[in-house]
Amino acid sequence: MHELALAEGVVATALKSADGRTVRRIVVKVGQLQQIDANAFRDCVEQVVPADEPALAGMCVDLETEPARLKCRVCDHEFAFDDLPQPPGEDELEAIHFVPELAHSYVSCPACNSPDFEVVAGRGIWIDHIEVS
């Protein structure tokens, strides 16, 4: 996912949750497969927060990344995205950044070489919690 799309989604969700109150802090969790650049994400949040929106003035956004763990559906081998013997190349990581499911195009089980694996952790984006006052 692109950082801007994530920032837009987070800010829209924060606004919806504010409901007349002030959002102090929002904790966003992203899976490692999303390949989100934390600095680029923070820049994007600053860009998309409306300047005249008091509910989000001073809002702190924390981004936490969950490491990706994959489990082969064929041989049950569980492996970490960080420990792949043949990690994806730069272009392939870029494709995975935009559409993380494309990991299935570029990652294979280190034990049996199947691309049919389950992402047991480190996929997706969710808002863990929002603090308002």
Add this chain to the structure above:
Amino acid sequence: MDPRLEVIGRRLEEVSRIVAVTGGKGGIGKTMVSATLAASLARNGRRCGLLDLDFTGPCGHLVLGAEASFPEEDFGILPQVAGGVHFMSVTCFTGEDPAPLRGGDVSSALVELLAITRWGQLDYLVIDMPPGLGDATLEAARLLPRAEFLVVSTASRLVVDTVRRTLKLLRRLERPILGLVENMAADAAVGPGGPAADTPVTALAAEWDLPYLGALPRDAGIEDHLGRPEALLGTAYGRALDALARRHLIPASA
């Protein structure tokens, strides 16, 4: 809370109409219909996009002649323009590599593509739906509530039976259906202003009280024009589809 869902509506807010080309059965020409339809709308002066949602067998790029190059990045990703059509597909990322995705992955990849693609202002976004009534169809119905479904069928009983199930599902989901298009039609079924003879597809349209939008001829020559939308629109197939678009889609949006 999945923040991606908040973004999808914004990405499509400048798109006037969303036309999802479906049919339920594989091999009935949905990609040819959707890509040629998009090229026709563009040639008729409409800003048109084509989103190929077939992740496992994408080939819209082959019809439009779109390059297998990574999309330009500008606060999201920008569709490539091919044959006057703004085009997005999983092939923009994978090229010729396979994308072996299971159902849940298809759903998630669909959400990602809708969340990151900046279509901008379009008169039409045509969506090439994958075969089947699984995740992609259900997700498109859920995430694109404005989508109008254009249903493709052939006269084969095997296809008509599957298309009937598709119509039943779309009615259950309360989705608008523009009508039925008969593809790979026999010569007798092709004629200006409508079919010259009753066919299993005209009967299906009558059964579901839907417009029969027209027949597209089986045209072996179109294979030679793949990748050249202008040439494609000059074939008997392209002319029939262009007439169908002008009769049924363009006036309705004027």
